[in-house]
Amino acid sequence: MNVRFYVWQRLTAAIMAPLAFAHLIVIFYATRHGLSAAEILGRTRGSAAWAAFYGLFVAAIAVHVPIGLRTVLIEWTSLRRRHCNMAALAFGLLLAVIGLRAVAAVVLP
Amino acid sequence: MAAPLDVLLWRGGSNGRYQIYEVPRRENQTVLDVVTWVQRHLDATLSYRFACRVGMCGSCAMTVNGRPRWTCRTHVSKVAGGGRLTIGPIENLPVIKDLAVDMTAFFAKWQAANGVFAPSATRAAPIARIAPGKASRRAADAAIECINCAVCYAACDTVRWNPAYLGPAALNRAWTLLNDERDAGNAKRLAVIADDGGCYVCHSHQSCQEHCPVGLNPTASIAGLKRRAMAAYLKGKIGS
Numbered sequence: 001m002n003v004r005f006y007v008w009q010r011l012t013a014a015i016m017a018p019l020a021f022a023h024l025i026v027i028f029y030a031t032r033h034g035l036s037a038a039e040i041l042g043r044t045r046g047s048a049a050w051a052a053f054y055g056l057f058v059a060a061i062a063v064h065v066p067i068g069l070r071t072v073l074i075e076w077t078s079l080r081r082r083h084c085n086m087a088a089l090a091f092g093l094l095l096a097v098i099g100l101r102a103v104a105a106v107v108l109p
Numbered sequence: 110m111a112a113p114l115d116v117l118l119w120r121g122g123s124n125g126r127y128q129i130y131e132v133p134r135r136e137n138q139t140v141l142d143v144v145t146w147v148q149r150h151l152d153a154t155l156s157y158r159f160a161c162r163v164g165m166c167g168s169c170a171m172t173v174n175g176r177p178r179w180t181c182r183t184h185v186s187k188v189a190g191g192g193r194l195t196i197g198p199i200e201n202l203p204v205i206k207d208l209a210v211d212m213t214a215f216f217a218k219w220q221a222a223n224g225v226f227a228p229s230a231t232r233a234a235p236i237a238r239i240a241p242g243k244a245s246r247r248a249a250d251a252a253i254e255c256i257n258c259a260v261c262y263a264a265c266d267t268v269r270w271n272p273a274y275l276g277p278a279a280l281n282r283a284w285t286l287l288n289d290e291r292d293a294g295n296a297k298r299l300a301v302i303a304d305d306g307g308c309y310v311c312h313s314h315q316s317c318q319e320h321c322p323v324g325l326n327p328t329a330s331i332a333g334l335k336r337r338a339m340a341a342y343l344k345g346k347i348g349s
Contacts, residue, residue, distance in 0.1 A: 001310050003303035003342040006335070071310075075270035081305075 005067045012064035019057045044106045051107040058099030066092030112192055114185065116143055118155065119197035123204045127195065140180035140188065141169050144196060144208065157208035164322065167258035171208050172197040177263040179256075179322040199263035215259050215278070222279040223301055226286060227294030237291045249288035252281050252330045254323050261317035261327055273306040277317035277327035280308055284330035287337060300347045303338035311335075 030040060044050045070088035073079055079087070111134040117127040130147050141159055148155040159169040164182040171180050174188055177199050185194065202210040219225075230237070239246050261277040262268055268276045275283075283302050286292045302308045308331050317327040341347045 002305045002307065003309060003338050003347070006309040007339060007342060075267070 001067075001071055005070070008063055009067045012060040015056065015060040016064060019053065019060070022053070023057070041106060046109040047107055051103065054103045054107070055100065058096060058103055061099060062092050062096035065095055114143065114189060115193045116147065117193070117195040118144070118147060118208070119204075120155075120207055121204075122206060125204070125207070127197070134185070134192070138185045140171070140173050140178065140183045140185060140194065140196065143185060143194060144171070144180065155208070156206040165256060167256035170199050170258045170260045170263065172199055172263070177260040177320055179258055179260060182322065199259060201263050201265065201268045202259065210259075212259060214272075215262055215276070216257075218275045218279040219257075219282055221301065222275045222283045222307075223294055223298035224279055224282040224286065225294075226289070227292050227297075229291055229293035239290055245288040245290060248333065249285045252285045252325055252327070255281055255325060256323060258322060260320050260322055261325075264316040264320040266314055266316065267310055267312055271306070271310055274310040275302070275306055275308075277311075277331065280311070280334055281317075281325065281327040281330040284334055287334070296346070299338050299341050302334055303342060303347055308334040308338060 029035075066088040069091055070084050073084040073087055074081065077084070114132045114134050116130045116132045118130060119125055120128045130151055132143050132146050135142070141162065144155070144157050145159075148157065157169070157171070159181060160166040161168070162181045164179055167179070169180045170177055172178075172195075173180065173183060174190075174195050178188070180196075188194065196208065198204045198208050198210045202212060202215060205211050241247075255278060257278065259278065261281075265274075265277055267274050280302060283298055286298060287295055311328070311331045313328055313332070315328045318325065318329070321327065338347065
């Protein structure tokens with residue numbers, strides 16, 4: 001971990017904290033009001049606001065998680081530093097792809 | 110007369126084993142006294158390190174019943190529950206023989222962290238006047254009494270997991286210099302401690318301050334370094 005990773009990890013954590021809280025409220029609202037999948041998709045599809053909300057969430061996660069994972073790999077495995085970097089980067093890209101794919105599935109009209 | 114102590118001492122190198130010795134129990138007996146008694150009366154080949162015997166030199170750190178301690182100031186009566194002592198070399202440094210470890214990596218990291226004072230004036234200059242109440246001086250004073258015993262280094266899980274980590278003692282030293290107005294080496298020092306292996310490796314487990322025999326708080330020093338290095342990075346004074 002160096003100062004660059006530290007700043008990005010703290011910055012993305014600060015972004016994720018309110019987004020995670022809002023996400024929990026959304027889940028709570030949807031279940032309390034018995035919204036069906038179709039009703040939820042009716043509200044999210046074509047919505048730039050939901051696309052921005054969950055797009056930002058995914059982007060923050062795709063930056064935050066690999067930084068922490070890199071530290072775990074360095075400290076808990078015997079992998080070389082370069083391999084830890086590559087594995088963490090690959091996992092971040094995977095999170096970005098599957099996350100943005102999920103966002104696209106609920107917001108694209 | 111109290112029953113003798115059962116003392117398990119580490120013998121050999123890293124592949125050694127514990128060997129049991131019987132040592133007479135005395136009043137006001139330190140763990141270092143016990144080790145010395147074994148060396149003087151039972152086995153002269155026992156290797157260990159000490160110098161001052163009064164908690165100044167930082168030479169006699171060992172693992173006592175699972176905890177790193179300064180043995181010259183650790184009384185047997187406080188640690189020998191059940192009349193048994195297990196004494197080994199400190200962790201996180203290679204064992205040379207018996208209770209003596211190779212401190213090279215520990216001191217090399219002090220150097221790597223720029224733990225050497227970099228003067229900003231010559232000896233001909235007048236003595237710097239720094240008010241005792243000044244915040245930077247208070248921060249330096251709070252961390253300055255380190256005796257280089259490596260107890261914090263031995264207690265640190267992060268050192269164990271990441272050999273590149275500079276460790277609490279070297280970073281604590283860097284913090285004292287960072288707060289020393291007379292020092293001129295802080296740009297270089299900040300760049301090193303902000304990089305891989307520096308202060309951001311610390312997980313704030315606080316084992317260093319829990320075990321520090323002189324009651325310092327290296328975790329707080331490292332937290333200060335994190336804040337100072339981040340500010341320098343955001344202002345573009347250091348890169349990484």
